[in-house]
Amino acid sequence: MNVExxxxxxxxxxxxxxxxxxxxxxxxxxxxxxxxxVVILDETQSLAGILSERDLVRAFxxxxxxxxxxxxxxxxxxxxxxxxxxxxxxxxMNVMTENRIRHLPVIHDGELRGLISIGDVVxxxxxEIEFEAEEMKRFIAG
Numbered sequence: 001m002n003v004e005x006x007x008x009x010x011x012x013x014x015x016x017x018x019x020x021x022x023x024x025x026x027x028x029x030x031x032x033x034x035x036x037x038v039v040i041l042d043e044t045q046s047l048a049g050i051l052s053e054r055d056l057v058r059a060f061x062x063x064x065x066x067x068x069x070x071x072x073x074x075x076x077x078x079x080x081x082x083x084x085x086x087x088x089x090x091x092x093m094n095v096m097t098e099n100r101i102r103h104l105p106v107i108h109d110g111e112l113r114g115l116i117s118i119g120d121v122v123x124x125x126x127x128e129i130e131f132e133a134e135e136m137k138r139f140i141a142g
Contacts, residue, residue, distance in 0.1 A: 004085035012114035024068030037103045049076035082107045
């Protein structure tokens with residue numbers, strides 16, 4: 001199983017913001033969409049960063065009551081890890097685990113094609129394990 005197959009199931013829609021958006025606006029976006037991260041795109045629609053719930057907590061710890069007024073660019077994560085549609089579930093699971101991250105933008109030919117979360121990876125692994133277990137049961141019974 002690879003990233004492209006996951007995106008076929010879940011779709012490639014990505015909620016995004018721009019570097020100048022306020023943290024208050026981004027927090028509202030996260031709440032509205034019931035998600036944990038927004039992708040930050042620059043004026044050319046290229047990936048500039050990611051802003052997660054964790055980044056918002058860090059911003060609040062540093063800036064206190066003024067946090068909501070600050071732009072995403074001050075607290076977004078810019079050291080990004082990405083994946084390609086051809087990457088395997090095991091590859092992206094390793095990247096997420098080793099780097100303690102929960103989301104990977106999917107980039108193909110320089111374009112953002114989707115976003116894979118740790119939840120997507122876990123869901124896929126469970127489906128694979130259940131399929132393998134059923135196949136083993138059929139083999140043993142057959």
